[in-house]
Amino acid sequence: MAERSLRGKVTVIGGGGKNLGGLLSTTFADEGAKVVVHYNSDSSAAEAEKTVNAVREAGSEAISVQGDLTQVSEVRRLFDTAVDTFGGVDVAVNTTGMVLRKPILETSEEEFDRMFAINAKAAYFFIQEAGRRLNDDGKIISLGTSLLAAFTDGYSTYAGGKAPLEHFTRAAAKEFADRRISVNVVAPGPMDTPFFYPQETPERVEFHKSQGMGNQLTHIEDIVPVIRFLATEGWWFTGQTMFPNGGYTTR
Ligand SMILES: NC(=O)c1ccc[n+]([C@@H]2O[C@H](COP(=O)([O-])OP(=O)(O)OC[C@H]3O[C@@H](n4cnc5c(N)ncnc54)[C@H](OP(=O)(O)O)[C@@H]3O)[C@@H](O)[C@H]2O)c1
Numbered sequence: 001m002a003e004r005s006l007r008g009k010v011t012v013i014g015g016g017g018k019n020l021g022g023l024l025s026t027t028f029a030d031e032g033a034k035v036v037v038h039y040n041s042d043s044s045a046a047e048a049e050k051t052v053n054a055v056r057e058a059g060s061e062a063i064s065v066q067g068d069l070t071q072v073s074e075v076r077r078l079f080d081t082a083v084d085t086f087g088g089v090d091v092a093v094n095t096t097g098m099v100l101r102k103p104i105l106e107t108s109e110e111e112f113d114r115m116f117a118i119n120a121k122a123a124y125f126f127i128q129e130a131g132r133r134l135n136d137d138g139k140i141i142s143l144g145t146s147l148l149a150a151f152t153d154g155y156s157t158y159a160g161g162k163a164p165l166e167h168f169t170r171a172a173a174k175e176f177a178d179r180r181i182s183v184n185v186v187a188p189g190p191m192d193t194p195f196f197y198p199q200e201t202p203e204r205v206e207f208h209k210s211q212g213m214g215n216q217l218t219h220i221e222d223i224v225p226v227i228r229f230l231a232t233e234g235w236w237f238t239g240q241t242m243f244p245n246g247g248y249t250t251r
Helices: 021-030 042-057 072-086 109-133 155-164 164-175 202-210 218-229
Strands: 010-014 032-038 062-066 087-094 134-143 181-187
Touching: 010 021, 010 072, 021 032, 021 042, 021 087, 021 218, 032 042, 032 072, 032 134, 042 062, 062 072, 072 109, 087 109, 109 134, 109 155, 109 164, 109 218, 134 164, 134 218, 155 164, 164 181, 181 218
Parallel strands: 010 032, 010 087, 032 062, 087 134, 134 181
Antiparallel strands: none
Protein backbone atom coordinates (compact mmCIF):
# COMPACT_ATOMS: atom_id res chain seq x y z
CA MET A 1 0.00 0.00 0.00
CA ALA A 2 1.29 3.51 -0.80
CA GLU A 3 2.37 5.57 2.19
CA ARG A 4 -0.43 7.99 3.06
CA SER A 5 1.74 10.87 4.27
CA LEU A 6 3.40 13.91 2.79
CA ARG A 7 6.91 12.92 3.85
CA GLY A 8 9.23 13.28 0.84
CA LYS A 9 6.29 13.99 -1.49
CA VAL A 10 6.69 16.60 -4.20
CA THR A 11 3.83 19.08 -4.24
CA VAL A 12 2.98 21.75 -6.79
CA ILE A 13 0.85 24.52 -5.32
CA GLY A 14 -0.74 26.86 -7.87
CA GLY A 15 -0.95 30.25 -6.13
CA GLY A 16 1.21 28.77 -3.37
CA GLY A 17 2.92 31.95 -2.19
CA LYS A 18 0.23 33.65 -0.12
CA ASN A 19 -3.14 33.39 1.63
CA LEU A 20 -4.61 29.89 1.40
CA GLY A 21 -1.87 28.63 -0.94
CA GLY A 22 0.85 30.11 1.27
CA LEU A 23 -0.41 28.36 4.40
CA LEU A 24 -0.72 25.13 2.41
CA SER A 25 2.90 25.39 1.26
CA THR A 26 4.26 25.83 4.78
CA THR A 27 1.93 23.21 6.30
CA PHE A 28 2.92 20.63 3.68
CA ALA A 29 6.58 21.52 4.29
CA ASP A 30 6.15 20.99 8.04
CA GLU A 31 5.08 17.45 7.15
CA GLY A 32 8.16 16.87 5.02
CA ALA A 33 6.88 17.71 1.53
CA LYS A 34 9.00 19.43 -1.10
CA VAL A 35 7.09 22.39 -2.47
CA VAL A 36 6.92 24.12 -5.83
CA VAL A 37 5.46 27.52 -4.99
CA HIS A 38 3.73 29.02 -8.00
CA TYR A 39 2.80 32.70 -8.17
CA ASN A 40 1.41 34.89 -10.94
CA SER A 41 1.84 38.66 -10.46
CA ASP A 42 5.13 40.49 -9.93
CA SER A 43 3.49 41.94 -6.82
CA SER A 44 3.28 38.40 -5.35
CA ALA A 45 6.99 37.64 -5.84
CA ALA A 46 8.08 38.84 -2.39
CA GLU A 47 5.42 36.77 -0.61
CA ALA A 48 6.33 33.73 -2.72
CA GLU A 49 10.00 34.12 -1.74
CA LYS A 50 9.02 34.46 1.91
CA THR A 51 7.05 31.22 1.62
CA VAL A 52 9.98 29.46 -0.07
CA ASN A 53 12.23 30.59 2.78
CA ALA A 54 9.71 29.38 5.37
CA VAL A 55 9.67 25.95 3.70
CA ARG A 56 13.47 25.81 3.79
CA GLU A 57 13.48 26.89 7.44
CA ALA A 58 11.11 24.00 8.13
CA GLY A 59 13.91 21.74 6.84
CA SER A 60 12.38 20.95 3.46
CA GLU A 61 13.05 22.05 -0.12
CA ALA A 62 11.21 24.61 -2.24
CA ILE A 63 11.43 26.64 -5.40
CA SER A 64 9.20 29.39 -6.74
CA VAL A 65 7.90 29.51 -10.30
CA GLN A 66 6.11 32.50 -11.80
CA GLY A 67 3.50 31.93 -14.48
CA ASP A 68 0.21 33.09 -15.97
CA LEU A 69 -1.65 29.78 -15.88
CA THR A 70 -4.24 30.94 -18.42
CA GLN A 71 -1.46 30.15 -20.92
CA VAL A 72 -1.25 26.37 -21.37
CA SER A 73 2.48 26.63 -22.11
CA GLU A 74 2.95 28.20 -18.66
CA VAL A 75 1.06 25.38 -16.95
CA ARG A 76 3.33 22.90 -18.72
CA ARG A 77 6.44 24.88 -17.75
CA LEU A 78 5.34 24.81 -14.11
CA PHE A 79 5.10 21.02 -14.08
CA ASP A 80 8.27 20.64 -16.21
CA THR A 81 10.17 22.70 -13.65
CA ALA A 82 8.79 20.58 -10.80
CA VAL A 83 9.82 17.33 -12.51
CA ASP A 84 13.22 18.67 -13.57
CA THR A 85 13.94 19.93 -10.03
CA PHE A 86 12.56 17.15 -7.86
CA GLY A 87 12.28 14.16 -10.22
CA GLY A 88 8.48 13.86 -10.19
CA VAL A 89 5.27 15.23 -8.69
CA ASP A 90 2.92 13.55 -6.20
CA VAL A 91 0.40 16.21 -5.19
CA ALA A 92 -0.92 19.13 -7.26
CA VAL A 93 -3.16 21.73 -5.64
CA ASN A 94 -4.54 24.60 -7.69
CA THR A 95 -5.61 27.53 -5.51
CA THR A 96 -5.71 30.07 -8.34
CA GLY A 97 -8.87 31.98 -9.06
CA MET A 98 -10.37 35.38 -9.79
CA VAL A 99 -13.55 36.88 -8.39
CA LEU A 100 -15.98 39.40 -9.89
CA ARG A 101 -19.31 40.46 -8.44
CA LYS A 102 -21.27 42.14 -11.20
CA PRO A 103 -24.79 41.90 -12.63
CA ILE A 104 -25.11 39.97 -15.89
CA LEU A 105 -26.45 43.07 -17.64
CA GLU A 106 -23.23 44.97 -16.87
CA THR A 107 -20.68 42.23 -17.59
CA SER A 108 -18.47 42.79 -20.63
CA GLU A 109 -17.16 40.20 -23.06
CA GLU A 110 -13.63 40.95 -21.85
CA GLU A 111 -14.62 40.32 -18.21
CA PHE A 112 -16.36 37.08 -19.15
CA ASP A 113 -13.30 35.86 -21.07
CA ARG A 114 -10.89 36.77 -18.25
CA MET A 115 -13.03 35.09 -15.60
CA PHE A 116 -13.40 31.88 -17.56
CA ALA A 117 -9.71 31.91 -18.57
CA ILE A 118 -8.50 31.75 -14.98
CA ASN A 119 -11.33 29.95 -13.23
CA ALA A 120 -12.12 27.34 -15.89
CA LYS A 121 -9.43 27.15 -18.61
CA ALA A 122 -6.40 27.36 -16.30
CA ALA A 123 -8.04 24.89 -13.92
CA TYR A 124 -8.68 22.45 -16.79
CA PHE A 125 -5.14 22.47 -18.11
CA PHE A 126 -3.74 22.30 -14.58
CA ILE A 127 -5.69 19.05 -14.13
CA GLN A 128 -4.60 17.85 -17.57
CA GLU A 129 -0.91 18.48 -16.93
CA ALA A 130 -1.11 17.04 -13.43
CA GLY A 131 -2.71 13.94 -14.95
CA ARG A 132 0.20 13.65 -17.36
CA ARG A 133 2.99 14.28 -14.88
CA LEU A 134 1.85 12.90 -11.51
CA ASN A 135 3.31 9.71 -10.12
CA ASP A 136 0.96 6.80 -9.42
CA ASP A 137 -1.08 7.35 -6.20
CA GLY A 138 -1.00 11.11 -6.87
CA LYS A 139 -3.56 13.68 -5.73
CA ILE A 140 -5.10 16.58 -7.62
CA ILE A 141 -7.11 19.16 -5.67
CA SER A 142 -8.73 22.28 -7.13
CA LEU A 143 -10.26 25.18 -5.26
CA GLY A 144 -13.92 25.85 -6.00
CA THR A 145 -16.29 28.04 -3.98
CA SER A 146 -19.29 27.39 -1.73
CA LEU A 147 -21.22 29.55 -4.20
CA LEU A 148 -21.39 26.34 -6.27
CA ALA A 149 -24.12 25.37 -3.79
CA ALA A 150 -25.76 28.81 -3.57
CA PHE A 151 -28.68 30.50 -5.35
CA THR A 152 -27.59 34.12 -5.49
CA ASP A 153 -27.10 37.13 -7.73
CA GLY A 154 -23.94 38.88 -8.91
CA TYR A 155 -21.57 35.96 -9.17
CA SER A 156 -22.51 34.64 -12.61
CA THR A 157 -18.96 34.64 -13.98
CA TYR A 158 -17.29 33.61 -10.70
CA ALA A 159 -19.57 30.77 -9.61
CA GLY A 160 -20.28 30.04 -13.28
CA GLY A 161 -16.56 30.05 -14.07
CA LYS A 162 -15.79 27.66 -11.20
CA ALA A 163 -18.77 25.37 -11.94
CA PRO A 164 -17.06 23.43 -14.78
CA LEU A 165 -14.38 22.37 -12.30
CA GLU A 166 -16.78 19.80 -10.92
CA HIS A 167 -17.16 18.09 -14.28
CA PHE A 168 -13.46 18.36 -15.11
CA THR A 169 -12.83 16.73 -11.75
CA ARG A 170 -15.34 13.92 -12.20
CA ALA A 171 -14.00 13.05 -15.66
CA ALA A 172 -10.38 13.19 -14.46
CA ALA A 173 -11.20 11.02 -11.44
CA LYS A 174 -12.47 8.30 -13.79
CA GLU A 175 -9.74 8.77 -16.39
CA PHE A 176 -6.82 8.69 -13.90
CA ALA A 177 -8.27 6.00 -11.62
CA ASP A 178 -6.15 3.19 -13.04
CA ARG A 179 -3.10 5.01 -11.61
CA ARG A 180 -4.91 5.58 -8.27
CA ILE A 181 -4.73 9.35 -8.77
CA SER A 182 -7.58 10.94 -6.84
CA VAL A 183 -9.08 14.21 -8.06
CA ASN A 184 -11.28 16.47 -5.94
CA VAL A 185 -12.63 20.00 -5.50
CA VAL A 186 -12.54 21.82 -2.17
CA ALA A 187 -15.15 24.59 -2.15
CA PRO A 188 -14.71 26.88 0.89
CA GLY A 189 -17.15 29.39 2.26
CA PRO A 190 -16.34 33.13 2.08
CA MET A 191 -12.78 33.22 3.35
CA ASP A 192 -11.14 35.94 5.40
CA THR A 193 -8.42 36.87 2.87
CA PRO A 194 -7.84 40.00 0.73
CA PHE A 195 -9.48 38.10 -2.16
CA PHE A 196 -12.90 38.33 -0.50
CA TYR A 197 -13.38 41.96 0.54
CA PRO A 198 -13.07 44.25 -2.53
CA GLN A 199 -16.36 43.14 -4.09
CA GLU A 200 -18.37 43.11 -0.83
CA THR A 201 -19.97 45.89 1.24
CA PRO A 202 -19.63 45.88 5.06
CA GLU A 203 -23.32 44.90 5.27
CA ARG A 204 -22.79 41.94 2.95
CA VAL A 205 -19.73 40.84 4.92
CA GLU A 206 -21.96 40.74 8.02
CA PHE A 207 -24.55 38.72 6.11
CA HIS A 208 -21.92 36.21 4.92
CA LYS A 209 -20.71 35.89 8.52
CA SER A 210 -24.25 35.33 9.77
CA GLN A 211 -24.57 32.28 7.52
CA GLY A 212 -21.67 30.44 9.15
CA MET A 213 -21.56 28.70 12.53
CA GLY A 214 -20.71 31.13 15.32
CA ASN A 215 -21.24 34.16 13.06
CA GLN A 216 -17.87 33.92 11.33
CA LEU A 217 -16.22 33.72 7.95
CA THR A 218 -14.22 30.71 6.81
CA HIS A 219 -10.53 30.90 7.76
CA ILE A 220 -7.66 29.49 5.74
CA GLU A 221 -6.72 27.48 8.86
CA ASP A 222 -10.08 25.67 8.49
CA ILE A 223 -9.43 24.72 4.85
CA VAL A 224 -5.81 23.60 4.93
CA PRO A 225 -6.58 20.47 7.06
CA VAL A 226 -9.27 19.43 4.56
CA ILE A 227 -6.82 19.68 1.65
CA ARG A 228 -4.12 17.95 3.71
CA PHE A 229 -6.57 15.13 4.45
CA LEU A 230 -7.40 14.67 0.75
CA ALA A 231 -3.67 14.57 -0.01
CA THR A 232 -3.03 11.84 2.60
CA GLU A 233 -5.40 9.53 4.49
CA GLY A 234 -8.40 10.86 2.53
CA TRP A 235 -7.11 9.34 -0.72
CA TRP A 236 -10.26 7.25 -1.15
CA PHE A 237 -12.29 10.39 -1.90
CA THR A 238 -12.26 11.02 -5.64
CA GLY A 239 -14.48 12.91 -8.08
CA GLN A 240 -16.05 14.82 -5.17
CA THR A 241 -16.71 18.40 -4.17
CA MET A 242 -16.32 19.16 -0.45
CA PHE A 243 -17.92 22.21 1.15
CA PRO A 244 -15.99 23.22 4.29
CA ASN A 245 -17.98 26.33 5.15
CA GLY A 246 -19.50 26.19 8.65
CA GLY A 247 -22.95 25.59 7.19
CA TYR A 248 -22.93 28.53 4.76
CA THR A 249 -24.39 26.52 1.87
CA THR A 250 -25.06 22.89 1.09
CA ARG A 251 -26.80 20.71 -1.48
N1 LIG B 1 -11.36 34.23 -0.25
C1 LIG B 1 -12.57 33.74 -0.47
O1 LIG B 1 -13.58 34.31 -0.06
C2 LIG B 1 -12.73 32.44 -1.19
C3 LIG B 1 -13.88 31.67 -0.92
C4 LIG B 1 -14.05 30.47 -1.58
C5 LIG B 1 -13.12 30.05 -2.49
N2 LIG B 1 -12.01 30.82 -2.74
C6 LIG B 1 -11.05 30.32 -3.71
O2 LIG B 1 -9.90 29.95 -2.99
C7 LIG B 1 -8.73 30.14 -3.80
C8 LIG B 1 -7.67 30.89 -3.01
O3 LIG B 1 -8.14 32.17 -2.70
P1 LIG B 1 -7.45 33.12 -1.62
O4 LIG B 1 -8.55 33.71 -0.81
O5 LIG B 1 -6.33 32.40 -0.97
O6 LIG B 1 -6.92 34.34 -2.52
P2 LIG B 1 -5.63 34.55 -3.44
O7 LIG B 1 -4.40 34.27 -2.67
O8 LIG B 1 -5.75 35.90 -4.03
O9 LIG B 1 -5.78 33.43 -4.54
C9 LIG B 1 -5.97 33.65 -5.90
C10 LIG B 1 -4.69 33.27 -6.62
O10 LIG B 1 -4.96 33.19 -8.01
C11 LIG B 1 -3.79 33.68 -8.67
N3 LIG B 1 -4.05 34.06 -10.05
C12 LIG B 1 -4.88 35.03 -10.50
N4 LIG B 1 -4.79 35.12 -11.84
C13 LIG B 1 -3.89 34.18 -12.24
C14 LIG B 1 -3.36 33.79 -13.50
N5 LIG B 1 -3.75 34.37 -14.63
N6 LIG B 1 -2.45 32.79 -13.52
C15 LIG B 1 -2.06 32.19 -12.38
N7 LIG B 1 -2.52 32.52 -11.16
C16 LIG B 1 -3.43 33.50 -11.09
C17 LIG B 1 -3.36 34.85 -7.82
O11 LIG B 1 -2.03 35.19 -8.11
P3 LIG B 1 -1.51 36.72 -8.13
O12 LIG B 1 -2.17 37.42 -6.97
O13 LIG B 1 -0.03 36.55 -7.97
O14 LIG B 1 -1.92 37.29 -9.44
C18 LIG B 1 -3.56 34.27 -6.42
O15 LIG B 1 -2.39 33.58 -6.00
C19 LIG B 1 -9.22 30.82 -5.08
O16 LIG B 1 -9.33 29.85 -6.10
C20 LIG B 1 -10.60 31.34 -4.72
O17 LIG B 1 -11.45 31.38 -5.84
C21 LIG B 1 -11.81 32.00 -2.10
